[in-house]
Amino acid sequence: MNPSLIALFQLEIESQVKCLNDALIRLELGEFKERGLYAEMIRFAHSIKGAAKVAAVEPIVQLAHTLEDCFSRSHEDTSGMDSKLADLCFKAFDYLASIANASPKDLHSFISSHPPQFLIEQLQSLNRKEPQKMAIASLEPVLEKALDPIKVEHQALVKVEAAHLNRLMGLAGESMIASKRLKPFETGLLNLKMAQSELSRILEKLKLSLRETSLTDESHDCLASIQKKHEENCQTLSGQMAEFQFFIGRQLSIADRLYTEVLDSRMRPFEDCLAGFARMLRDMAKQLHKRVLLEVAGKKTLVDRDILEKLEAPLSHLLRNSLDHGIEAPAEREANGKNPIGSIRLQAEHRAGFLFLTLSDDGRGVDLNQLKQAIIQKKLINENDIDRLSSQELLEYLFLPGFTMAKEISDISGRGMGLSIIKKTMQELSGSVSMEATEGKGVAFYFQLPLTLSVMRALLVEIGKDSYAIPLARVEKVEILPVKEGMGSFYRASSLLGIEESLELKENLPVVFIGNRVRKIGLIVGRLLGEKELVVQPLSSSFSSFKSLWAGAVLDDGSPVLILDVEEIISASKGFENAPNA
């Protein structure tokens, strides 16, 4: 059997199973009443059958056919599918998903060791309470005709080593820097042109002043040829300059486009990390006897693949949290005048150069009084001070490691570590997360993340004689203050980093305030150089012993700049408490 054909077959199954899962989840939430969804599912199952036929995988043909039977019978039947059959269908989808994930080489042995016969028989027995063979038979040809195999658009993808992409990125950046250096050269040429016209004027003046004097023929000829030569030169220069300017324009635009293209190659649509979420929620809801619908907006929003990879775990955690703690049981929801089906919304969008993610549910929200009790109980704040905190500040406590309001630890959630891990992940990604909760109305989490880890807005500062960058997302404020080292939580950046710096005696020093939720410090730097967009370059393992460095970048003039690891600097500052002024 042709392995590429098998791979195609698996790809087809994978995408159709995804659609089947989505459709059946929606169907189940709608109490199996939405007629249109059955027809959709028949089409998906039919596509699987077709693909299995082409790849000659007979057991899958049978399974797909049985599924088709089940769907079309439910379609005919006014009472629709029952939840028992739906469960079985989900099992069948999982089986198909495992087929899609099996190695193409061992597919046949995989199928013979895990035959779908049992599933087929069960499906048939549930389906055959009242055989309606005729109806199926009459539906089949109609479908055959109407069925254009549903094409799920697969953008052709190739695998490229990340190291190659990083090199490409470095080169594209370098090419951009090189092109930018053409500009000063152009200015030089322009100056030359101006000097030439100055020369023209001097020549003209010379000619006028010599009019009174009688010149020898030789001098006259000489003067004439100087003037002629000069005019020629001017013309050549003009021509060359025009050509050069054209070249610069082109070069800059090519370098710029190359650069954007390489950057884009790191981006993937948001939906890439959502694959299993809907199904996970459905299975969990079933277990908890709740009903929930996951809505996703902005599936196509592009996200850097490194960020996307790191988002999957936090999102899945929050979704589980929402369903377990937030969404109430259907009866309770109805009693409160809510839709019995809970809703969890996930939204991704680009705004103001950042990626914003919102995850909200319409569950029971957070009981602030209970939260206050929990905070006091854990002795995190004085009882008298707690009323001064805003609801926003109260909710911040939920992000502390080990803080939980759950009375029992379930296998789904409750240990109180999740939110603190999420907060940490966000900080590692130079992003932030905040929470909003209304009692009885639900909870919303807001994530703000950089669009990509490859480009970062940073504050450039001078420490010692070199420039360093601090991720702008981590800078709380910048001030010029009359401070001295050793004063409160102010630290000289050069001593934290171990850099030699000639200490200037100045009254006011530039201070950059950075912090995490436990510690805020003011970093005294040598000079503020401004804000800049940097192309982040991960530092090679050679630099692994320099803990205070997060990454590097190259400035427009080709000189390197090092990006500081804010977390490391903050923890390094602890060791400098009460350090002598050195």
Place this chain on the structure above:
Amino acid sequence: MNPLNLLLERKPDPNYLQEAAAIAAKNRVEEDVEAESVLIFRVSPHWFSLPIASIKEIASMRAIHQLPQNLKAIGVISIRGDLIPCLSLAQILRLDAEEPRKNSFSRLVVMEKNGFTWAFPSHEIAGIYPLGKAAVWDGNPVRLLDHEVLAELAQKELS
């Protein structure tokens, strides 16, 4: 008679001597100059050489960014957009030598070994010469460096 003897004792081809003489008369072609060649360069007053196979490229002098937590003469440079460590050879070899000043002869020698890329500044590059002719340069002794040991020392310097 033994067939082997038959083979060994057969008469030579009448043209054999001439052919052999023609081969011997040819000039010997230098074999694989690359593997036998070294780069001769100077760091402060010392002349060194390194097998050219160990050298990735010779780059012009450029801005060196100092590394934190390290007051030794090492830093970071950008080579074609890649950030690599730049170390002082004198420091690695524990030689007394002033740091190279930025003059027109200074170059950066970029080395690579098993994916570890690093560079050191050199005051002057003499050029590439066959190993056999690289013992003396300009009246000074040239010391051949072991690039593998050098890479290890450089890595130690960074850790």
